[in-house]
Amino acid sequence: MATAMILLPRTVIRAGDVVMLKAMISHPMETGFRRTETGGEIPRNIIRQFSCRYMGELVFSCDFHPAIAANPFLSFPVIAARTGPLEFVWRGDNGFLHREQAMLQVAAS
Amino acid sequence: MTRRAALALALGCLLLGPAPADEIHASQRLSGYDMMGAEAQAMQRDDFANPAMLAVKEGEGLWNAVPGQGRPSCQSCHGNAAASMKGVAARYPAREASTGRVLDLPGQIQTCQSERQGIAPAARESAALLALEAFLAMQSRGAPLASPRARGLDDAVSRGEALYRQRFGQLDLSCAQCHSQNWGRSLGGTRIPQAHPTGYPLFRMEWQAIGSLQRRFRNCMTGIRAEPFPPGAAEWIDLEIYLKERAAGMAMDAPAVRP
Numbered sequence: 001m002a003t004a005m006i007l008l009p010r011t012v013i014r015a016g017d018v019v020m021l022k023a024m025i026s027h028p029m030e031t032g033f034r035r036t037e038t039g040g041e042i043p044r045n046i047i048r049q050f051s052c053r054y055m056g057e058l059v060f061s062c063d064f065h066p067a068i069a070a071n072p073f074l075s076f077p078v079i080a081a082r083t084g085p086l087e088f089v090w091r092g093d094n095g096f097l098h099r100e101q102a103m104l105q106v107a108a109s
Numbered sequence: 110m111t112r113r114a115a116l117a118l119a120l121g122c123l124l125l126g127p128a129p130a131d132e133i134h135a136s137q138r139l140s141g142y143d144m145m146g147a148e149a150q151a152m153q154r155d156d157f158a159n160p161a162m163l164a165v166k167e168g169e170g171l172w173n174a175v176p177g178q179g180r181p182s183c184q185s186c187h188g189n190a191a192a193s194m195k196g197v198a199a200r201y202p203a204r205e206a207s208t209g210r211v212l213d214l215p216g217q218i219q220t221c222q223s224e225r226q227g228i229a230p231a232a233r234e235s236a237a238l239l240a241l242e243a244f245l246a247m248q249s250r251g252a253p254l255a256s257p258r259a260r261g262l263d264d265a266v267s268r269g270e271a272l273y274r275q276r277f278g279q280l281d282l283s284c285a286q287c288h289s290q291n292w293g294r295s296l297g298g299t300r301i302p303q304a305h306p307t308g309y310p311l312f313r314m315e316w317q318a319i320g321s322l323q324r325r326f327r328n329c330m331t332g333i334r335a336e337p338f339p340p341g342a343a344e345w346i347d348l349e350i351y352l353k354e355r356a357a358g359m360a361m362d363a364p365a366v367r368p
Contacts, residue, residue, distance in 0.1 A: 003167045007157045026163040028318075070317035071160040 002026050002098045006088060014109045017080045021052065021060075023088050024073040025098060031066040047092035050074060054104065055084035064092075080106045129274075131289035133303055135358070141302045142362050144293070149314070153366040161243055161312040161364035164236075164319045168244025171237060176228045183241075186225065194248040199361050200255035202346050202353075204262065211265060213346050215242055215321065233340040239319050242310045246363035254307065256357035257350045269351025272344055278335025284348075287329075299368065305356035306349060308365025315368065322349055 007022040025047070032044025044066065051061035060076045088100040142150060152158045172183045172190055187193045202213040205220070212220060218241050219230035231238040258266050273284045287296070288304035295301070309322040316324075323345045330337040338344045 003163045003170075005157065005163060005166060022157055024157065024160065024163065026160070026167070071163060073158060073160070 002090075002096075004088070004090070004098055004100050006086075006100050006102050008086075008102055008104060012107050013080045013105065014107050015081055018077050019080050019104070020075055020077055021086070022073070022075045023050070023052070023100070024071060025090055026071050027090075027092070027096075029064075029066075029068050029070045029072065033066065045093050045096075047072060047090050047096060049091045051089050052076070052078070053087045053089075054078055055081070078104075080104060082106050129285075129289070131285060133289060133292075133355075138305065138356065138359060139292075139303055140305050140307045140359060140362060141367050142308065142365060144300055144302050145368055149366055149368055153362070159312060159364070159366050161310070161319050161366065164240045164243040164310070165247045165364060167236070168240035168242070168247075171241055172244055176222075176226050180226050180228060183221065183226075186221075190244065190248055194245050196249050196252045198242075198246045198249040198363070199252040200260065202257070202262075202265075202350050203260065211262065211346060211350075213349055214245060216341065216346075218242065218245070234321060234324060239310050239321065242321065243319060243364045246310060246361065249361045250363060252361050253358050254353050254356050254361060257354050258357075262350055265347050265350040266354045269347035269349070269354075272348050273351055277330065278333040280333040280335075282333045284329065304352060305359055306352045307356060307359050308362045308367065311363060311365040311367055313367045319364065 002025055004023065004025040009019050013019055027047055028045060029047065030042055030045040032042070032046075034042045036042060046066055046068070047064045049061065049063055050072075052059055059078045062074070064072065083106045084104055086102045086104050088102075090096070090098045142153060156162050169190075175182050184190070198214055201217065202211055203217070204211050205217070215233060215238055218238060222228050222230040231241070276283045276286075284304065287301050292301050292303045306322050309325070310319050312319050313325075323340060326345055326348060327337040
């Protein structure tokens, strides 16, 4: 079971503002290069891909590779247009899939 | 340190009488937070950058979750943790009123799981137990660590101090030699802290995971090539009680970040 946290700015957002979104998820990000004490392989188990959609439109995505720390923490900008849903999706090895939703509130100007 | 220097030091301690010469004065106590780099401090201060907060969130879910049909959740007995568990972690390990047993916080959680929820207790160092511990520790953030001596745990404090001063392992070192006599100096690129247990459970960058105080103890034991006590052993709990007496009054900063 993964746990994720989404952080939206706490300030009032107006149309046209560039806002920073932050997303963190609990995940071991096991590289696949490590071995157990008895020499057995520890299979790779990483998140491969992250994407963020704003009102259904893809606004940010990235690929992950083995050299990423556990519990990956991302911070990225989007341009606010109007109040609408944000969807965050992480996909990875062994069919890993985690989804979070949030509402970006944009004040009338 | 040469044997001769160690002997001179030991004699020096004897001559100074009952209070050990290496006891850190209250005004000189520094937490692991005080002694770590600015970047790690910034990571701890920002709840969003601190990965231990993921465990707090998971722990909150477990607090409210019904563990099985007809079984009570933690919440159903204890109510809102922000009120009922405020300051509780700061006075653990504690003596259980009904049985007189001394339990550390994970031990208390396991007891409630097995005896009150009627489920198999979560294993030490498992994600579920660490999450509940982190969630409870969060309710004591900023609270001063309570003195175990003031709660009648004198015997455990003495046993814990004896362990703290005992030399262990192939390197034949005691906890005190590093944490009371050489704190602030560097050991292979790391600064030796004073070993105040204010922040547990915590996210350690070297582990890339959240871990318990006993995991930290185990790391120090294997570091001096000694065989660690088994998880949950009475010796670990005595050591924790002594360290909490030594740190009494310091503010809890759990769930913390450490290098």
